Amino acid sequence: MRTLVFAEHDNQHLKGETAKVVGAAQALNAPVDVLVAGYNLEAVVAEAKKLSYVERVLVADAAEYSAQLAENLALLVHSLSGEYSHVLAPATTTGKNFLPRVAALCDVPQLSDVIAIESSDTFVRPIYAGNAIATVQSSAIKHILTVRASAFDAIEHNGNADVVVIDSVFISENSSFISAELTESERPELTAASVVVSGGRGMQNGENFALLEGVADKLNGAIGASRAAVDAGFVPNDMQVGQTGKIIAPDLYIAVGISGAIQHLAGMKESKIIVAINKDEEAPIFQVADYGLVGDLFEILPELEKSL
Amino acid sequence: MKVLVPIKRVVDYNVKIKVNNEQTAVDLNNVKMSMNPFCEIAVEEAIRLKETGAVSEVVVVSIGSSEVVEQLRTALALGADRAIHINSFEQLDSLDVAKVLKYVVEKESPDVVILGKQAIDSDNNQTGQMLGALTGMSQATFASKVFFQDGGLHVTREVDGGLQTLALKLPAIVTTDLRLNEPRYATLPNIMKAKRKPLESLDIADVGVTPHSSLTVIKVSPPTQRKAGIKVDNVAELIDKLKNEAKVIA
Numbered sequence A: 001m002r003t004l005v006f007a008e009h010d011n012q013h014l015k016g017e018t019a020k021v022v023g024a025a026q027a028l029n030a031p032v033d034v035l036v037a038g039y040n041l042e043a044v045v046a047e048a049k050k051l052s053y054v055e056r057v058l059v060a061d062a063a064e065y066s067a068q069l070a071e072n073l074a075l076l077v078h079s080l081s082g083e084y085s086h087v088l089a090p091a092t093t094t095g096k097n098f099l100p101r102v103a104a105l106c107d108v109p110q111l112s113d114v115i116a117i118e119s120s121d122t123f124v125r126p127i128y129a130g131n132a133i134a135t136v137q138s139s140a141i142k143h144i145l146t147v148r149a150s151a152f153d154a155i156e157h158n159g160n161a162d163v164v165v166i167d168s169v170f171i172s173e174n175s176s177f178i179s180a181e182l183t184e185s186e187r188p189e190l191t192a193a194s195v196v197v198s199g200g201r202g203m204q205n206g207e208n209f210a211l212l213e214g215v216a217d218k219l220n221g222a223i224g225a226s227r228a229a230v231d232a233g234f235v236p237n238d239m240q241v242g243q244t245g246k247i248i249a250p251d252l253y254i255a256v257g258i259s260g261a262i263q264h265l266a267g268m269k270e271s272k273i274i275v276a277i278n279k280d281e282e283a284p285i286f287q288v289a290d291y292g293l294v295g296d297l298f299e300i301l302p303e304l305e306k307s308l
Numbered sequence B: 001m002k003v004l005v006p007i008k009r010v011v012d013y014n015v016k017i018k019v020n021n022e023q024t025a026v027d028l029n030n031v032k033m034s035m036n037p038f039c040e041i042a043v044e045e046a047i048r049l050k051e052t053g054a055v056s057e058v059v060v061v062s063i064g065s066s067e068v069v070e071q072l073r074t075a076l077a078l079g080a081d082r083a084i085h086i087n088s089f090e091q092l093d094s095l096d097v098a099k100v101l102k103y104v105v106e107k108e109s110p111d112v113v114i115l116g117k118q119a120i121d122s123d124n125n126q127t128g129q130m131l132g133a134l135t136g137m138s139q140a141t142f143a144s145k146v147f148f149q150d151g152g153l154h155v156t157r158e159v160d161g162g163l164q165t166l167a168l169k170l171p172a173i174v175t176t177d178l179r180l181n182e183p184r185y186a187t188l189p190n191i192m193k194a195k196r197k198p199l200e201s202l203d204i205a206d207v208g209v210t211p212h213s214s215l216t217v218i219k220v221s222p223p224t225q226r227k228a229g230i231k232v233d234n235v236a237e238l239i240d241k242l243k244n245e246a247k248v249i250a
């Protein structure tokens, strides 16, 4: 049987998660097809074709898919699912949104946030905000998984897959797109950056995040935040790192004015190197930090920016 | 209009959980249990919609042993009107839960079903979406804003790139994100009053669902622990370590 990987993209670019999920799919030892569903997809398809290991790129290009609504995406993927034993999507907000509908339409369970594939029917996933790791075996006829991209290495980009056009178009009768407010940033994406500088409640307000930007600029880093900083309105929701925000594993994570609640750690503790800057030497973040610096962030950050 | 809110009893979010010695499950003996935080947000949203006058009845439902009645009573104390307890001793997967909820949806015909986006034990983030597929209802997951508009719902969702707003025809499913609202606390008089609110009990066999998960947990292990590293004295030492020891910056 074959594996179908749902491609993450914004109708313009293929997102890095896709190559990582294809990387994960290699462990299944089966041919891999990638589905690109959206609107005006030329550029995305060109990028997807290059993914190594991929045999076919299925392209569903229609205005009806431009907002990637769950209802018709699920019908589309369900309609294609017959020849696949495994259907994988990255555990992004898009994947989490539509894939459970596919599983229900196929009458099989879904495994969410898979971090390791042990065999074609045995998968590893975190539970309790990553405080326990479950190994789960499935006897279902089909395996439907969202995959935590940060846990896998990306596949290379030297393939040349065949393109197959999918003609059937499904519509969402009961839901429609109204608007989007997407955060524009020149910085690398939080989920793709090798350096992330995050601020918490200790930053005190949104303006002070400029201090983090100064450091991030020097390191070509992305900016993240704790839930407390997002809830307080310092920064937008898409910057939240944690159990219910983004789950990332950069080479270097610098936590500034963040106490280190388990829900925050769930989103960043797989980082290669963690640095914590906090004025409270008892803060739990120091228990996971490779390098801790106790002190006032308002003194430390300008000095750090200058010294880099 | 009627709102249905399915809720789940889970380990309280403040509990630091441990894996049992046999490495087969998380040890749930003598730990504090509570309503899943995202379900609390769902209950709160339903009550707020009722307070605006747009909704006339809020029904809560939970599946599990008789212990889940505690969380149903909490929801009644917060302002729900009526509760349904579906008795089940088995561990259900999200698909089975969605099948049970489909039965409840068919029986109650709610205009809106509000669920938490995920439970903090299994972290699955599936049930609302699966219920949507089984009932053919539209959905808006990860909601941070919900209001009635033009005979339907407008829902703003927290997505990876920022925010997205959808229009849904009714009946519709909403799953809650953290910033949708801040749940209230139950007051003592309301806790007393909740004891007299109607609570119906059914057996899972009565709803026509035979739990049958094809998933078997073969092992539960603790995560690899990160060791605490060292404290550095100043910025210069930090930069030196990052450059020369960790080699993560140039």
Ligand SMILES: Cc1cc2nc3c(=O)[nH]c(=O)nc-3n(C[C@H](O)[C@H](O)[C@H](O)COP(=O)(O)OP(=O)(O)OC[C@H]3O[C@@H](n4cnc5c(N)ncnc54)[C@H](O)[C@@H]3O)c2cc1C
Binding pocket: A199, A200, A201, A202, A203, A225, A226, A227, A228, A229, A240, A241, A242, A243, A244, A245, A246, A256, A257, A258, A259, A260, A261, A262, A263, A264, A267, A277, A278, A279, A280, A283, A295, A296, A297, A298, B013, B037, B038, B120, B178
């Ligand atoms: C269901 C659920 C899901 C959640 N999901 C998430 C999630 O995804 N992500 C997340 O982050 N949280 C999440 N949380 C919230 C989490 O429990 C914490 O409340 C939150 O992470 C705290 O954020 P913080 O560390 O910024 O704030 P605080 O805990 O208030 O810590 C602020 C820190 O800043 C330090 N500080 C203050 N001033 C200075 C200064 N001048 N210099 C240096 N240090 C200073 C303080 O010493 C303190 O350690 C969730 C909670 C629940 C219940």
